[in-house]
Amino acid sequence: MCLAVPMRLTQIDGVLAVAEVSSVTRKVRIDLLPDLAVGDFVLIHAGLAISKIDEREAEETLALLKELTDEV
Amino acid sequence: MRFSDEFRDAKIVQSIAERLRNSACKSATIMEVCGTHTMSAARFGLKSLLPEGVRLVSGPGCPVCVTAPNDIDAFLALGSVPGAILVSFGDMLRVPGSSTSLERERAAGADVRIVYSPLDAVEIAANEPDKQIVFFGVGFETTMPAVAISIVSAAERNLANFTVFCVHKTMPAALRALLAGGEVKVSGLLLPGHVTTIIGADAYDFIAKEFSVPCAVTGFEPVDMMLGVESILKQRAEGVAKIDNVYARAVSPQANPRAGRLFDKVFEPCDADWRGIGVIPASGIRIRDGYSAFDARKRFAEVIEAVPIAPISECLCGDVLRGAMRPVDCPQFGAACTPSDPVGPCMVSSEGACAAAYRYGGD
Amino acid sequence: MVHGDSDRVLLSHGAGGRVMTDLIEKVFLASYGAHGSTGDDSAVLDVALGQIAFTTDSFVVDPIFFPGGDIGRLAVCGTVNDLLTAASKPAALSVSFIIEEGLEMRALEAVAASIQDAASEANVRIVTGDTKVVPRGSADKVFITTAGVGIVLRPGVSGSAAKPGDKVILTGSAGDHGTAVMLARENLLDNESVLSDVAPLTDIVLALLEAGCRVHAMRDPTRGGIAASLNEIARQSGVCIEIDEMAVPVKPAVAAACEALGLDVLQVANEGKMLIVVSPDDADRSLEIVHGRRYGEDARIIGEVRAAPRSRVQMRTAFGTSRILDMPAGELLPRIC
Numbered sequence: 080m081c082l083a084v085p086m087r088l089t090q091i092d093g094v095l096a097v098a099e100v101s102s103v104t105r106k107v108r109i110d111l112l113p114d115l116a117v118g119d120f121v122l123i124h125a126g127l128a129i130s131k132i133d134e135r136e137a138e139e140t141l142a143l144l145k146e147l148t149d150e151v
Numbered sequence: 152m153r154f155s156d157e158f159r160d161a162k163i164v165q166s167i168a169e170r171l172r173n174s175a176c177k178s179a180t181i182m183e184v185c186g187t188h189t190m191s192a193a194r195f196g197l198k199s200l201l202p203e204g205v206r207l208v209s210g211p212g213c214p215v216c217v218t219a220p221n222d223i224d225a226f227l228a229l230g231s232v233p234g235a236i237l238v239s240f241g242d243m244l245r246v247p248g249s250s251t252s253l254e255r256e257r258a259a260g261a262d263v264r265i266v267y268s269p270l271d272a273v274e275i276a277a278n279e280p281d282k283q284i285v286f287f288g289v290g291f292e293t294t295m296p297a298v299a300i301s302i303v304s305a306a307e308r309n310l311a312n313f314t315v316f317c318v319h320k321t322m323p324a325a326l327r328a329l330l331a332g333g334e335v336k337v338s339g340l341l342l343p344g345h346v347t348t349i350i351g352a353d354a355y356d357f358i359a360k361e362f363s364v365p366c367a368v369t370g371f372e373p374v375d376m377m378l379g380v381e382s383i384l385k386q387r388a389e390g391v392a393k394i395d396n397v398y399a400r401a402v403s404p405q406a407n408p409r410a411g412r413l414f415d416k417v418f419e420p421c422d423a424d425w426r427g428i429g430v431i432p433a434s435g436i437r438i439r440d441g442y443s444a445f446d447a448r449k450r451f452a453e454v455i456e457a458v459p460i461a462p463i464s465e466c467l468c469g470d471v472l473r474g475a476m477r478p479v480d481c482p483q484f485g486a487a488c489t490p491s492d493p494v495g496p497c498m499v500s501s502e503g504a505c506a507a508a509y510r511y512g513g514d
Numbered sequence: 515m516v517h518g519d520s521d522r523v524l525l526s527h528g529a530g531g532r533v534m535t536d537l538i539e540k541v542f543l544a545s546y547g548a549h550g551s552t553g554d555d556s557a558v559l560d561v562a563l564g565q566i567a568f569t570t571d572s573f574v575v576d577p578i579f580f581p582g583g584d585i586g587r588l589a590v591c592g593t594v595n596d597l598l599t600a601a602s603k604p605a606a607l608s609v610s611f612i613i614e615e616g617l618e619m620r621a622l623e624a625v626a627a628s629i630q631d632a633a634s635e636a637n638v639r640i641v642t643g644d645t646k647v648v649p650r651g652s653a654d655k656v657f658i659t660t661a662g663v664g665i666v667l668r669p670g671v672s673g674s675a676a677k678p679g680d681k682v683i684l685t686g687s688a689g690d691h692g693t694a695v696m697l698a699r700e701n702l703l704d705n706e707s708v709l710s711d712v713a714p715l716t717d718i719v720l721a722l723l724e725a726g727c728r729v730h731a732m733r734d735p736t737r738g739g740i741a742a743s744l745n746e747i748a749r750q751s752g753v754c755i756e757i758d759e760m761a762v763p764v765k766p767a768v769a770a771a772c773e774a775l776g777l778d779v780l781q782v783a784n785e786g787k788m789l790i791v792v793s794p795d796d797a798d799r800s801l802e803i804v805h806g807r808r809y810g811e812d813a814r815i816i817g818e819v820r821a822a823p824r825s826r827v828q829m830r831t832a833f834g835t836s837r838i839l840d841m842p843a844g845e846l847l848p849r850i851c
Contacts, residue, residue, distance in 0.1 A: 081185075081346070081851055082187055082850055082851060083293070083348075084773055085155055100152055100773075101770035102706050102767045102770075103704070103705060103707075103708070104704045105703045106704070110296075110300055111296055111349075111407055111413075112407075113409070120153065122345065122348065123774070124293050125297045126267060127297040130401045130402070132400050136399050137157075141157050141158075141163075144166075147166060152769065152773065161833050164832075195832075195837075196837045197833075199835045199836070200835060214851055241776075241849050242847070242849045245844065265848065266701070267775065271701055274701075290850065491844065
């Protein structure tokens, strides 16, 4: 456990939101996460956003990994 | 799919595999404590990317697999309540209790509905006021907030026909029991990344402090898992044991405060019966008195009490779950126990160690 | 009279009398015609001597109208595609209905119109059928059963004829139909773009046969997805089939939906794709032919046949690792764990 998929928020209305990935959408709840904005990426599990993806952290990690890969 | 695809990059995965081969730590038994990790490793064939001496074993992190037969039997018994609609995640449909399963009960006439979210179960209750909706609350801390929100929502909407049969279990207590038991000797643990989004990486500090076992909080894409293994090997090589967060894009050291407040409001800890392991103190949750109107165990206490105790079965899932035995070593694996005719949950659950081994040819 | 009398199907419509005759004439025959219909209980077909391919199928899809198609189109295409797998030219179909009392007449008319469209596209005639109406609750809206006959153009094309060295072509993206239907039926995810791929593959298959491509086996993956079909062929032929995961085309929305629900897209149904096992010398040419036909634009060579391990389907992942692609166990279920 547990299956959670990164999805992008396209609409927010209080604790309700719409999340989207590759044009598949789902009404979700965002009760656990303060300060979300349309365009944010969140992990969705069982219809609930459990974490906001730290995009900068993700990009930095990937950049570093790519650098290491190219060195090989 | 953004933030998924990039973490499946083949070149990056292979370069990490190369680094693993060059690691100073040449042998290790790493336990992943999450069924979704088992599935990921099997689906992407990650085990064959690991160096010779590095073994990946599956621990008791499949909430479906560790649901005790007694609990399944009790939930199934609720199907006989007049007007009952048994609502569950798809994962539980084919898991056998002592003698039957949700799937078989459905064939025998029970009204069984599969949902993706517990909130959908609340909607069913709202739309069918003459029915008695019982939701099977399975899952770890990742799933508990959604269930808590469902209970609160049902309360706010004054739904008289919605209850949860709660068999949720909590990770840290289970890990403590596993390590304290001494039977399982592992070089390191891959900790479940999504549970950790809720409880925070600091929740596992005791593993490093009390047991000196290196840990990596790990995500589920191939790159994530390889980084998790790399972290363990590095810690071993350096002779350290810490909780290394290699899923920092999703996980923080601190627990999610809103989830914590929800848990305090709706749940309280209790002992839980883990299939194949036994009772682990304070490793489960039950619904607090304030929300007892939504507790299936209270509303249907008589029905549940009447359910006979499950007999001891020949199923050796427990040994597999504790990492004490590989799927292929179980005498029933592939013979008496196959995905289409499973004996135990490790084979039924799509993320069970045995199902993964059978489907993908693991170990 | 049908339209004036009832906007729903009644038990009388299946009772064998005048009301039923009216239904048949005004809804079925008016849609997909009475080609060669003499009003007899059997259609009699003129066929040249040789081999006949004969197939039957039942269709119980829920919902009966889904994004990209409906049960009528499904019935025709499913049957036609089965006939094509035997390298036969579909000649004639029977279409029989079991209708639940109370089904809206409009729905039935739409299904009949769809059957006509599909039959016309597939260049096949509906020559006979049957109509029954059962009491409300005894059937789910409408069930359709078909049978089909085709004239075998090349004998010996069979799931048991795959040979080591053969290449495996998939004519397009995997998992479309099953995903579209699941999303339409269950309250899981909202779908704006996943469509069923239900389609007749007559053009593709006839073109390949006409060009003399040495096709050994064909299978149209339905329930169980390409995983099931590949396993069937591997077992029938006693060979190993190795698939390259990166070569299997999957539409992004289908991939995303399957990921979100924990489904293996390779186990999810198609209804408009063909797996073609072809001699390696004809593989590239075959692919080109498929590409040039409607419904084949996204075709790829996805794998090849080996001698061993027998009856096994293996898949090479993006990382060069290998895993077994097993026969699906049972019902496709969404997971959260």
